Amino acid sequence: xxxxxxxxxxxxxxxxxxxxxxxxxxxxxxxxxxxxxxxxxxxxxxxxxxxxxxxxxxxxxxxxxxxxxxxxxxxxxxxxxxxxxxxxxxxxxxxxxxxxxxxxxxxxxxxxxxxxxxxxxxxxxxxx
Numbered sequence: 284x285x286x287x288x289x290x291x292x293x294x295x296x297x298x299x300x301x302x303x304x305x306x307x308x309x310x311x312x313x314x315x316x317x318x319x320x321x322x323x324x325x326x327x328x329x330x331x332x333x334x335x336x337x338x339x340x341x342x343x344x345x346x347x348x349x350x351x352x353x354x355x356x357x358x359x360x361x362x363x364x365x366x367x368x369x370x371x372x373x374x375x376x377x378x379x380x381x382x383x384x385x386x387x388x389x390x391x392x393x394x395x396x397x398x399x400x401x402x403x404x405x406x407x408x409x410x411x
Contacts, residue, residue, distance in 0.1 A: 285299060285300030285301060285302060285341060285405055286299055286300065286301045286302070286303070286304070286339055286340065286341040286343065286403070286405050287299035287300060287301070287339075287340040287341060288301065288304070288311075288319070288337060288338070288339055288340075289337070289338045289339075289340060290320065290327055290329055290334035290336070290337055291334060291335070291336035291337070291338060292332070292333070292334045292335060292336075295334075296329050296330075296332065296334060298319055298329075299340075301313060301314070301405075302314065302404065302405050303402065303403060303404040303405060304319065304402075304403050305400055305401070305402050305403075306367075306372075306382075306389060306400065306401040306402075306403070307399065307400050308382075308387030308388060308389075308399060308400075309321055309322040309323070309382065309384060309387050310322075311327070311337075320334075320337075322370065322382060322384070325369045325370050325384075327367075335368065335369070336366065336367070336368045337366065337367040337368070338365075338366050339365040339366070339367075339403065341363075341405055342360070342361045342362065342363050342405065342406045342407065342408040343360055343361060343362050343363075343365050343403050343404065343405065343406055344358050344359070344360040344361055344362075344403075344404045344405075344406035345358070345359045345360055345362070345365070345379075345401060345402065345403050345404075346358045346359065346401075346402050347380075347389065347391055347394070347396075347398035347400065347401055347402070348398060348399065348400040348402060349398060349399055349400075350399035350400070355402075356391065356394055356396075356398065357394075359374075359379075359393065360406050361406035361407060361408060362374045362375075362406075363408060365379075365403065370382040370384060372389075372401070378392050379391075379392060379393065380392060380401055383397065387399075389401045
C-alpha cells in the first residue's frame with residue numbers, strides 16, 4: 284500500500300510512492316521530516332513552482348497531533364479521496380480540516396479543535 288501526491292496546475296508534479304506524510308502547519312513533510320512542499324498564500328510551493336491543488340492518490344488513515352504533547356486524536360478513515368485546495372482538506376466534497384495560515388495550525392471540523400500536525404498514512408482501502 285502506498286500513497287502518491289499529485290500537485291495540480293498547468294503542469295503537474297508527482298511525489299511518491301510514500302507510506303505516510305505530515306502536514307506540519309504550513310509544511311508538507313515526508314515521515315522522515317524531509318520537506319516536500321510549503322503552503323504559501325493558498326498554494327503549494329515545490330521547488331519554486333506554485334500549485335493550487337494537491338490530490339492524494341491511495342487509501343488513507345488520518346489523525347491529528349499536538350506540538351507540545353504526544354497526545355493524538357482518534358483516527359479517521361480509511362478514505363480514498365483526500366484533496367487539499369486553498370488551505371482546505373476535503374474528503375470527497377466534505378470539508379475535513381482547514382489550515383489557519385497565520386497560526387500555522389490545522390482545524391479539524393470533525394473534532395472541533397486546532398492541531399499542529401495532520402498525519403496521513405496509507406491504509407487498507409474501505410470495502411464498498
